[in-house]
Amino acid sequence: MTARVGVVTFPGSLDDGDAARAVRLAGGDAVRLWHNDSDLQGVDAVVLPGGFSYGDYLRCGAIARFAPMMESIVAAARDGLPVLGICNGFQILCEAHLLPGALTRNQHLHFRNRDQLLRVESIDTAFTNSFSAGQEVLIPVKNGEGCYVADERTLDELEATGRVVARYLGGNPNGSQRDIAAITNEAGNVVGIMPHPEHAVEALTGPSLDGLGFFTSILKHLAGAPA
């Protein structure tokens, strides 16, 4: 059976189309989910795409967190549903307290848009099991508020428990503490990543095909590979 991966569209989402396409290229069925519905339609995993949900008003992701679809996702994630938040999706996951910390204005105040080298440090999550430990990948980063911050204790704990999923290499694009580009929750079923794997899935439009691994990992995970 083909895995059904939900992609949520909020008002202001930009990368929902690309995320759905990446799911299909990886071999899954993309199921479009609407922010104002609460029915998850029985999907096996969810992607929260990048963009500017609700205009980024108040704080990035702060209002999206209270969307009916998000309430369903938060409950399902606590029961183990794999959830990948990309860029704005990462911000939403932090605002929803599914991931610790917060994403703040880039330290240099510039919007940063470039191809970014990352090192995948944790391959035990539902979204990174297709990679090898320490693998370097090239995927685009594009954010204005991607500076990951958390208190020292949280950062220490993330590192000690192997929950830093990816780090920036070759220059930190936004000032994130400890060069953190992606993290996961304790169970490993929720991952937030600031760069955009869905923009690196085809030779025509991306700098590499490295992003595809995040989506093939979902299928591998659902097929029963150890999470």
Place this chain on the structure above:
Amino acid sequence: MARVVVDVMLKPEILDPQGQAVANALPRLGVDDVSSVRIGRRIEIDFVGEADLDRAREIADKLLANPVIEEFSLRVVDAESDAVDSRP
């Protein structure tokens, strides 16, 4: 009308690049005796009836501020005269 004013500020330990950018611009105005600028947000909530501080605190805690990076304070304000009934 009963108004509650909520002030949201970044916690002192969180870097405020906006505030820094403003502070760095001050010398261009000829101001050279400012050591720090930090930028926050003021939110005015108008209740239909009596000002409900507890409800306002709940709104601030759940939505207006992110406790990971921000702190907030509340006060009731007389919206007509703008006289401040100060409550930390």
